[in-house]
Amino acid sequence: MLRTTLGDFELTLVNDGGYYLDGGAMFGVVPKVLWKKKFAPDEMNRLLLAALIATLPFTSSQAAEPPAAREPYGIGLEGFPYPYPVNMLPLVNDGEQLRMAYMDIGATGQPNGRTVVLLHGRNFPSSYWAPVIKTLTGAGFRVVVPDQIGFGKSSKQSGELHFDVLARNTIALLDRLQVGSFDIVAHSMGGMLGVRIARAYPDRVSHLVLTAPIGLEDYRLYVPPVASEKIMENEEKLTADGYRKQLETNYALKLPPDQVTPFIDSRFNIKGSADYPRWLRAFVASYQMIYREPVVHEIPLIAQPTLFVMGADDHNAPGRPSAPEALRAKMGHNADLAKALAQLMPNGRAEIVANTGHLVFLEAREKYDELLLNFLGK
Numbered sequence: 001m002l003r004t005t006l007g008d009f010e011l012t013l014v015n016d017g018g019y020y021l022d023g024g025a026m027f028g029v030v031p032k033v034l035w036k037k038k039f040a041p042d043e044m045n046r047l048l049l050a051a052l053i054a055t056l057p058f059t060s061s062q063a064a065e066p067p068a069a070r071e072p073y074g075i076g077l078e079g080f081p082y083p084y085p086v087n088m089l090p091l092v093n094d095g096e097q098l099r100m101a102y103m104d105i106g107a108t109g110q111p112n113g114r115t116v117v118l119l120h121g122r123n124f125p126s127s128y129w130a131p132v133i134k135t136l137t138g139a140g141f142r143v144v145v146p147d148q149i150g151f152g153k154s155s156k157q158s159g160e161l162h163f164d165v166l167a168r169n170t171i172a173l174l175d176r177l178q179v180g181s182f183d184i185v186a187h188s189m190g191g192m193l194g195v196r197i198a199r200a201y202p203d204r205v206s207h208l209v210l211t212a213p214i215g216l217e218d219y220r221l222y223v224p225p226v227a228s229e230k231i232m233e234n235e236e237k238l239t240a241d242g243y244r245k246q247l248e249t250n251y252a253l254k255l256p257p258d259q260v261t262p263f264i265d266s267r268f269n270i271k272g273s274a275d276y277p278r279w280l281r282a283f284v285a286s287y288q289m290i291y292r293e294p295v296v297h298e299i300p301l302i303a304q305p306t307l308f309v310m311g312a313d314d315h316n317a318p319g320r321p322s323a324p325e326a327l328r329a330k331m332g333h334n335a336d337l338a339k340a341l342a343q344l345m346p347n348g349r350a351e352i353v354a355n356t357g358h359l360v361f362l363e364a365r366e367k368y369d370e371l372l373l374n375f376l377g378k
Contacts, residue, residue, distance in 0.1 A: 072271075098154070188214050219331075226322050243264060311357045314357045
């Protein structure tokens with residue numbers, strides 16, 4: 001075995017036996033009298049040659065296939081699958097023609113005549129509710145799952161977002177579907193919207209389930225205003241790997257990587273769309289809505305039976321990186337905030353699920369389903 005180098009590569013030469021080649025064929029017009037001084041032929045005028053195999057060091061980085069190019073989605077998540085058929089409701093917000101996407105799934109178990117509305121978070125398409133949809137429809141509920149304007153498969157507005165407008169849109173959808181009273185099950189930013197709906201339309205909402213909601217504190221007390229241009233700049237710099245790490249850290253995720261990938265795809269595959277700048281403006285508008293329109297002061301006023309389901313490890317707090325360092329540690333004590341708010345409500349209760357983060361309904365499905373169905377059954 002012989003080692004040598006070729007440029008930046010180290011070669012290992014391995015002797016793999018030998019073979020004979022006719023000397024005349026090998027040297028052609030070069031006279032035998034010249035080459036036989038260097039290479040002695042046998043009685044049949046053949047030369048013995050060694051068969052050498054050159055090998056290169058084999059590393060995982062060389063073995064890995066290059067990352068597959070992301071297949072672009074439209075900013076309405078065209079190309080991204082949802083678990084049930086998606087319908088569209090035409091709307092007009094501030095003079096702009098828009099379409100609100102939604103899924104409407106009937107009961108698969110014995111129908112109980114009740115409807116549950118699922119409200120998604122800021123960083124998630126409503127498709128992530130699939131396990132909860134299955135649980136609720138199996139228990140006899142009709143389930144309506146909208147993508148709010150600015151999110152998922154719905155239109156991306158050109159201007160600002162407001163919780164009051166999203167609440168009005170949601171009621172317009174339920175009116176179109178001829179749904180009178182309903183229960184709300186909301187997650188993350190959807191919890192803030194759920195609070196606004198319950199306060200603005202108290203006669204329509206029977207139960208309110210706030211699943212790892214944000215907005216349990218007024219972020220303006222800690223975070224200075226951030227220009228939309230700065231948020232856009234940060235978003236443009238964010239990579240898919242960086243976003244995965246962001247989710248794992250901010251949301252204390254306990255999910256296996258393959259279950260996180262759809263959240264990465266729904267965010268990054270749209271960057272190849274020609275309409276991506278419009279999506280980006282709409283996405284930034286949702287941050288400003290969360291920051292500028294707190295709901296924590298309204299939560300104690302909610303009269304409907306309300307259940308908080310919190311992940312014990314969920315310390316998510318929008319805007320924390322922009323807060324002064326001395327204030328950051330005071331933000332995101334969500335389980336404690338939920339328990340304190342529940343005590344101020346006439347019909348509030350908080351359940352804390354151990355060893356779970358922001359996606360508690362996916363990380364502890366059996367426990368979550370049990371809490372959900374028991375609460376809605378009362």
